[in-house]
Amino acid sequence: xxxxxxxxxxxxxxxxxxxxxxxxxxxxxxxxxxxxxxxxxxxxxxxxxxxxxxxxxxxxxxxxxxxxxxxxxxxxxxxxxxxxxxxxxxxxxxxxxxxxxxxxxxxxxxxxxxxxxxxxxxxxxxxxxxxxxxxxxxx
Numbered sequence: 001x002x003x004x005x006x007x008x009x010x011x012x013x014x015x016x017x018x019x020x021x022x023x024x025x026x027x028x029x030x031x032x033x034x035x036x037x038x039x040x041x042x043x044x045x046x047x048x049x050x051x052x053x054x055x056x057x058x059x060x061x062x063x064x065x066x067x068x069x070x071x072x073x074x075x076x077x078x079x080x081x082x083x084x085x086x087x088x089x090x091x092x093x094x095x096x097x098x099x100x101x102x103x104x105x106x107x108x109x110x111x112x113x114x115x116x117x118x119x120x121x122x123x124x125x126x127x128x129x130x131x132x133x134x135x136x137x138x139x
Contacts, residue, residue, distance in 0.1 A: 004034025005096050009041065009089070009110040010078075011118070014063050016070055025109035032105055038071060039092070040064055042082045045117070086124050 006029040008022055016022065022038075029036040047057050068078040081088040093106055113122075 003104040004029070004032035004106070005104065006032065006034060006036050006107040006109065007089075007092070008036060008038045009085075009108065010038055010067070011040075011111045011113045013111040014040075014067050016067070016074075019111075021109050021111045025107070028107050028109065032107070034104070036076065037079060037096075038076060039079045039081060040067075041085050041088050042080060043084055043088075043121075085121055086128050089125060090128060 006025050008025040010021075013019060013021070026036055046052065046060065064078065064080065071078050079092075081092060083091075089108070093108075096106055097104075110122075113119075
């Protein structure tokens with residue numbers, strides 16, 4: 001693994017063209033001479049929450065499959081995680097740190113999400129990051 005990894009946490013915005021968080025994360029990865037790792041987290045509320053439906057789940061799965069194909073054609077891979085972001089992100093970052101070079105830096109970027117649930121989730125992820133010495137969430 002390269003010394004540094006920049007994680008791009010994709011949430012609602014699953015496009016590659018004109019994507020502000022992707023542009024910022026790619027610039028950061030280039031600055032660090034490291035890898036860019038796009039991720040999507042299947043949080044419990046996505047497929048079992050009050051807004052969940054079979055059609056929404058199907059659409060999301062198809063959108064992620066298309067995104068994965070586009071990323072693969074560009075030499076990247078979409079990593080799909082499951083579980084609450086407050087546990088999935090720390091687990092991923094711990095795994096990356098265990099195989100990274102000692103001087104490696106891990107940066108975390110995310111697409112904006114302004115729903116009340118998303119703001120609460122981001123506050124919980126930020127609090128978890130502070131407690132566990134995880135990278136700050138950039139947008």
